[in-house]
Amino acid sequence: MPIKLREKVKTRFLLLVMLFVGSTLILPVKASDEKCLDLKVIFARGSGAEQGGDQNYIDFKDRLSTKLATTYLTYEFIDLEYPAIGIGIDKLGVAVGAYFGGGDSYEFGESVDTGVRNLIRTVNDGGCQNTKYIIGGYSQGAMVISKALPYLSADRILYAATFGDPKIYLPEGGGINPAACRGENLSDYRVYVPDCQAYKGLLGAYIPYEPENFLGKLGTWCNKEDIFCSSYLNINDHTSYVSDNLYEDATRVIFSKIIEYFGLDNQVLSPHDTVFLFDSSGSMSDIIDKLRREALELAARTLESGGRIALFDYRDLADPYEPVKHCDFDDCTFEKFESELMAIELDGGGDAPESLLSAAKYAMLNVDWQKGATKSILVATDAGFLSPDRDGTTVEEVVELSKIIDPVNMYVITKGAEVPYYRSLTRATGGKAVSILSRLDDLFDYIMSRYDSLPRVEERAAEELPELITNNFETNTSGEVKINFETTGTRTLVILNDSILGVTEDLGVTISGLKSGVQNRVTLVPLSEQRRGEAQEIIVEIDEGYGQINGMVIPKIPKTPNTGKY
Numbered sequence: 001m002p003i004k005l006r007e008k009v010k011t012r013f014l015l016l017v018m019l020f021v022g023s024t025l026i027l028p029v030k031a032s033d034e035k036c037l038d039l040k041v042i043f044a045r046g047s048g049a050e051q052g053g054d055q056n057y058i059d060f061k062d063r064l065s066t067k068l069a070t071t072y073l074t075y076e077f078i079d080l081e082y083p084a085i086g087i088g089i090d091k092l093g094v095a096v097g098a099y100f101g102g103g104d105s106y107e108f109g110e111s112v113d114t115g116v117r118n119l120i121r122t123v124n125d126g127g128c129q130n131t132k133y134i135i136g137g138y139s140q141g142a143m144v145i146s147k148a149l150p151y152l153s154a155d156r157i158l159y160a161a162t163f164g165d166p167k168i169y170l171p172e173g174g175g176i177n178p179a180a181c182r183g184e185n186l187s188d189y190r191v192y193v194p195d196c197q198a199y200k201g202l203l204g205a206y207i208p209y210e211p212e213n214f215l216g217k218l219g220t221w222c223n224k225e226d227i228f229c230s231s232y233l234n235i236n237d238h239t240s241y242v243s244d245n246l247y248e249d250a251t252r253v254i255f256s257k258i259i260e261y262f263g264l265d266n267q268v269l270s271p272h273d274t275v276f277l278f279d280s281s282g283s284m285s286d287i288i289d290k291l292r293r294e295a296l297e298l299a300a301r302t303l304e305s306g307g308r309i310a311l312f313d314y315r316d317l318a319d320p321y322e323p324v325k326h327c328d329f330d331d332c333t334f335e336k337f338e339s340e341l342m343a344i345e346l347d348g349g350g351d352a353p354e355s356l357l358s359a360a361k362y363a364m365l366n367v368d369w370q371k372g373a374t375k376s377i378l379v380a381t382d383a384g385f386l387s388p389d390r391d392g393t394t395v396e397e398v399v400e401l402s403k404i405i406d407p408v409n410m411y412v413i414t415k416g417a418e419v420p421y422y423r424s425l426t427r428a429t430g431g432k433a434v435s436i437l438s439r440l441d442d443l444f445d446y447i448m449s450r451y452d453s454l455p456r457v458e459e460r461a462a463e464e465l466p467e468l469i470t471n472n473f474e475t476n477t478s479g480e481v482k483i484n485f486e487t488t489g490t491r492t493l494v495i496l497n498d499s500i501l502g503v504t505e506d507l508g509v510t511i512s513g514l515k516s517g518v519q520n521r522v523t524l525v526p527l528s529e530q531r532r533g534e535a536q537e538i539i540v541e542i543d544e545g546y547g548q549i550n551g552m553v554i555p556k557i558p559k560t561p562n563t564g565k566y
Helices: 002-029 055-068 107-124 140-151 246-262 282-286 288-304 334-343 356-365 395-405 416-428 440-449
Strands: 039-044 075-079 099-101 132-138 157-163 190-192 218-221 272-279 308-314 324-327 374-380 408-414 433-435 468-475 481-487 491-496 499-504 508-512 519-527 536-542 546-549 552-555
Touching (some): 039 140, 132 246, 140 157, 190 246, 272 334, 272 356, 288 334, 288 374, 324 334
Parallel strands (some): 039 075, 099 508, 132 157
Antiparallel strands (some): 308 324, 468 481, 491 519
16 A cells, blocks of 8 residues: 555656646647748749749848848748739730730639639648748739738738739829828828829729738838839839839838847848038037037947948028038048048038028938938038028928938937927928937937838829720620720720730720620720820620620620730
């Protein structure tokens, strides 16, 4: 009996030890979790690109992997498997006459749907519940992402990014005077879409573009004049996402989401170009020493992060005194910056408004800004500014130039009473105005942490776009559907479902080869030489012996050879 009792006690003790060890050491690293990665990054390539060889995917992967390498996270990149069928982008500008065949018009849509199915399966059916996903896509691949979003498990996705999406939807870009052109009501997923009249993509729009459960998890990038997502017709801008550093900008946004979720310190700094613009009027004498010390601190931090600095000073043009460039980005070492800063002489002026606007314009135009860098002007002054300035420069002109450049964020350090006066200028350029008595380290931390080198939108007066005024439908003895229309444009782009059929200068097109039993969506897009207007869609349904077009009954349309295929 005593022996058996000791064996029971020993057994219970071992069980307790095993439970204790298991609860503290073994359970968090179960065998089933050992192969689970922290992150999986999926990218859907564009039309006609071969898997593994798409430069958009390669650039996106390289830029994000460089940032991820600074963390302890485990991750892998996946080039989504799907056809990515080509659509003949190089022939968009070719007028192909009034006859288009539609026999193979569904290949593009089937390619997108295959990508959607594969993406849903990869994300939703992944075995590791703790693995988070980053998803991105370019062109046709962007359509795959945006079409799949409503069906994806949002809790498994940290961020989704689309580039050059032919199905983009930005409601703020619609109408005669779009809200976006006034900088109002911008969609939260609008990260970089400079064209304030971008409304729907060339192939229509997915509405809503951002499902409710993806709020804050979606961003879209559309190059300035990209034919597929802006109101312009530039094919080069659609193929320049790599050369224009848009994947660098996007991966900064994505990386910020990653470090926030995993609670990491950001070890990746954006390249910074910072211009220091000093008011050198005589009234600055009581604060110049403090401002010099603060400027030296920010200059040192900028250079240590791999950035560049430049130095200018200004007064009032009435003195007379033109802005002076003391050192430029290419030669401004810390030693030279310090020497030139200390040598700036204070004279003239006073605490009356100075010629800041003309000086800011001069500085922006007389340095070689680095593409992709976060750009800043730090103004040190004790007085307000003139608008318009003595040379006619206005606030609006400075703000517009700032945004055209990329933008240039303007920060102002001044006396407390002047801070409210500067807020409209600094806010319009994405910067801040602060008192010299405030904690300037906080301002410098804010500046150095910025990575938004690109503007969300370039605000400007809306330009008149071509319109498709009217349309009607006819049938002929061959059973074909002829669509007649009027337009203020010089040409009309014809799209069947998601397939681009061609461009015509005529005021009518004949569509043949439509499928029965489905809705055939014909889209007419009015074009001018540089811009495209809002598309008009016509739904064509073919049934048993009859077809319906917007309620009109017509003879059944037989399938004919795809004479417009290219």
